[in-house]
Amino acid sequence: MRRYFLFFGSVLLLLSLLIAAWQESRRPRPVALIPTLTGQVEYCLTCHSDLAQISSSHSVKTFGCVVCHGGEPLALDANLAHSTMRGGANPSDDSVVQASCGGDNCHGGSPETYSDHIQRATTSIQATYAGAIASMLYTFGAQPDLTARFAVSVVQDPQSSSGITGLSAFGQVQASNPAIKLFGQNCLNCHISAQPLPGTEYARFTGCAACHTPLTPVGLLPGEGQGVTPQVHKLTTAIPFTQCDTCHNRGNYDLRSMTFQSRQDLPTDRLHAYYQPIAQFTTCEYKLECNDCHTRTEAMGGGSLYGSKKDIQYIRCKTCHGTPTELPLTKTLTDPNDIAFRLAQLNPVIDLKIGDTILMTDKGDPLWNIRPLSDGSYELFDKASGQRYTFKPVKGSGCTQDPSRQDSASCHQCHSVQR
């Protein structure tokens, strides 16, 4: 009996060793990367060597993977390697963005070095939803005026220059009105930290990647990207309108039921991608990308807390076209450290040089993709496709519009297209 026991025991030991050797042989040979920024070995490329570099600004040779994504750099087991990643596959989610993308030299710096992106994004209307919340609370009698007091979650910014230094979480609203409760249940997913609704037309990430990782190729309408495998490991400032449309133009909130009513029509062209049936649009509004006109300050925030979209969104027709009496504002680039050069370097649709003149908003934001031509017209480069357009100023055009009435509704009276 003892002989049999010893025999089968040794066979069992051999089998165990063979299984261990087999498992060891299946383990991939580690591919080491030592990023120059950290000087620390990481083995992420063992499995992810086929992943496209996320952007030219985030060279994998310089940054590696772990400085942004977290994770266990020396683990060869996928579960262990991924166990401490920040934000899952999206380290730019608001909950982890400071750890992933922050730092003085990266996106957590100061306005003076143009690196305060996290400050801008986390205090922006896109993140707080403060204007809509204030409007709804005022409408249903829960607050006496339209002053913003609440956001999707708590935001404090003692340095805010807008007069609003903090917003409480919507959950702190003391109201018994059922409409307000429904708003909290159904409508607070309208911000960049919320998970998108199901459906490819809503598909986007959260945090920075909500805008900077386009999931529909340039030129395709919302929904047309179905079947196309998007490059999700990508960060870009060449943001097509389709990325904006994953949130905007997707339907309306029904104020009676406080529910989101998605649009049922599928747009067949860009003009009809807009979802305001009675609204009017001019050619540039439906041909260009949204961010060809709307500046980074408008889209990403100005670095302070704002109480309403109108406090930060200020671009008008006259910003680019001027008025019957004035040409649009321009700026000649003399400082090599001008932000215009930085933005043009990130998205090289235009070759800007010292001495070039570009358009500028009345708040000083550079419209770096637009410059005047010698014949009095202007050229604009589409930030997503790079396509060049030309346009003329209002001055000298014979336009008889009152210069003091330059809101878009006035311009649309003559320049809107038939839908």
Added chain:
Amino acid sequence: MSSRTLSRRDFLKLARTSVLAACGLLGLGGLIRFLEAQTEPALPTDFDLGPVSDFAPGSRTLRPEIPALVLRTDAGLSVLSLVCTHLGCTVESKPEGYICPCHGSRFDPEGRVRRGPATQPLRSLRFVIPQDGHLHVFTN
């Protein structure tokens, strides 16, 4: 001719010995593999660029493994690091100077900052030419 038959006891003994020997070999193999495992080498900081005579007067020699540019002028030899002082990307050499492809910092031909976000000039690297006549460059 006599034939020997293997008893069951001998067979089990032989099999057991064989199995244990295989176990020992496998274990030994694992141990050797464990002992031979090496940590990843750190980034090199000392580069032997060969005979200094290889760098002719007036030459600009790119050494991507550092990365650096070896400049031999009338004033003598100098080695300019091509690592951007902003975040560490490798700058590209252009006729007007150096451009960082990551964030657009620009440096003049002497490595001085012409445009940010970098605020520090490109580093001049330390080097020695010992008796072997080789150019040794240090990045630390």
